Amino acid sequence: MGCSSDNKYLDFAGESENWQGVYTTTINTEKSSENGKYLLSFKETSEEVEFKNFEIIIDNGEVEQKEVIHKGSTVEIPVSCSGCAVTDENEDIRVTIKWDDVYEETILLERK
Secondary structure (H helix, E strand, C coil), X not given: CCCHHHEEEEEEEEEXXXXXXXXXXXXXXCXXXXXXXEEEEECCCCCCCEEEEEEEEECCCCEEEXXXXXXCCEEEEEEEEECCCCCCCCCXXXXXXXXXXXXXXXXXXXXX
């Protein structure tokens, strides 16, 4: 009962010019469930950082987050689903970040 061998732990990481990102997740293959977290960090760390019209798009809209104003240099996005299509361990994850109506960068998170 509750065999831990059904769980897979995956780590993905990558960076762009101004951002670095990681995604850590636990996938239960038997239940087709996933619990993970994206952590995105602006490289020029400052407690005073503020982004306007901040948008994050993960895997072409699989996960999206939009904020009129985001304060701080890090963003955490939890991901949890059950009976879902879980993250493919052999596929890179594309994260697009847009901010201040001008800037856009894409991070390719690769399995580590």
